[in-house]
Amino acid sequence: MGSLISEVLGVPDEQMDKILGIDDRRNGLCETHGDFIDRHHSGKGRASEGWAGCPQCAEERHQERMREEEYQRQMELMRQRARRFVAQSGIPKRFSGKSFDTYRPVNGKSASILRKIREYSDIVSSGEHAGRSLILLGNVGNGKTHLACALLEDVILRTCKPGHYWTFAELVRDVKASWRKNSEESEQDVYDRFANSELAILDEVGMQNFTDFEQTVAYEAVNARYLLEKPTVVITNLPASELSICLGERVVDRLRESGGKAFDFDWDSYRSKGAEQ
Ligand SMILES: [Zn+2]
Numbered sequence: 527m528g529s530l531i532s533e534v535l536g537v538p539d540e541q542m543d544k545i546l547g548i549d550d551r552r553n554g555l556c557e558t559h560g561d562f563i564d565r566h567h568s569g570k571g572r573a574s575e576g577w578a579g580c581p582q583c584a585e586e587r588h589q590e591r592m593r594e595e596e597y598q599r600q601m602e603l604m605r606q607r608a609r610r611f612v613a614q615s616g617i618p619k620r621f622s623g624k625s626f627d628t629y630r631p632v633n634g635k636s637a638s639i640l641r642k643i644r645e646y647s648d649i650v651s652s653g654e655h656a657g658r659s660l661i662l663l664g665n666v667g668n669g670k671t672h673l674a675c676a677l678l679e680d681v682i683l684r685t686c687k688p689g690h691y692w693t694f695a696e697l698v699r700d701v702k703a704s705w706r707k708n709s710e711e712s713e714q715d716v717y718d719r720f721a722n723s724e725l726a727i728l729d730e731v732g733m734q735n736f737t738d739f740e741q742t743v744a745y746e747a748v749n750a751r752y753l754l755e756k757p758t759v760v761i762t763n764l765p766a767s768e769l770s771i772c773l774g775e776r777v778v779d780r781l782r783e784s785g786g787k788a789f790d791f792d793w794d795s796y797r798s799k800g801a802e803q
Pocket of ligand 1: 556582584
């Protein structure tokens with residue numbers, strides 16, 4: 527009886543063997559698949575010289591290779607997607623590429639904060655955060671924005687989901703821009719945009735005089751994420767004692783709910799020469 531392929535093509539077996547470079551056959555026994563006809567390749571066809579072995583084993587190896595290649599391809603697409611999200615995250619140029627590894631703790635407290643923010647990144651990336659937020663307080667030049675940007679990039683790369691960096695002034699500007707007659711975005715759209723990303727960093731809070739309007743913007747933005755149980759990191763140069771007064775108590779309450787923590791970068795920055803903002 528001819529093989530299936532030779533029957534389909536209407537070519538006799540011997541001729542088919544020639545085309546495939548097969549110059550010998552023998553009975554084979556596979557531990558998994560049992561009896562099979564082993565084929566010897568002359569090395570003149572596509573296969574290299576030698577006995578081919580069990581065809582079903584060969585097929586399974588082939589399938590496994592295809593699955594592995596497909597897996598690698600999907601992983602590479604995910605990596606490209608995550609890198610695109612990082613590029614679109616709004617991380618300021620001077621902080622792009624700043625990572626946990628390039629942050630130089632200048633004292634025990636900064637080393638402890640670095641460790642806790644790394645742990646926070648694990649929690650946010652795992653999705654087990656229940657909306658837990660962070661407040662980074664304290665002196666300029668102690669690396670708050672560096673660590674927040676490192677955190678944001680880390681979370682984006684690990685979750686392959688978009689995350690965004692905003693300054694408070696940008697948020698206020700976008701809300702005001704939504705009032706223009708020809709604006710394509712409504713005020714709600716701005717808050718939705720703020721709320722939608724996996725992690726949002728809100729930097730430079732407290733650089734301005736807090737009017738009722740600004741307190742409302744801060745509340746609407748933070749509350750929109752709170753309702754979706756999404757984590758927010760607020761960065762401010764204000765001392766803890768002034769935060770509630772400037773930002774409004776209900777904003778701080780929202781940030782502290784679900785176990786939100788505040789880290790105070792309160793050491794003198796003159797001692798942290800070489801450390802970056
Ligand atoms: Zn086999």
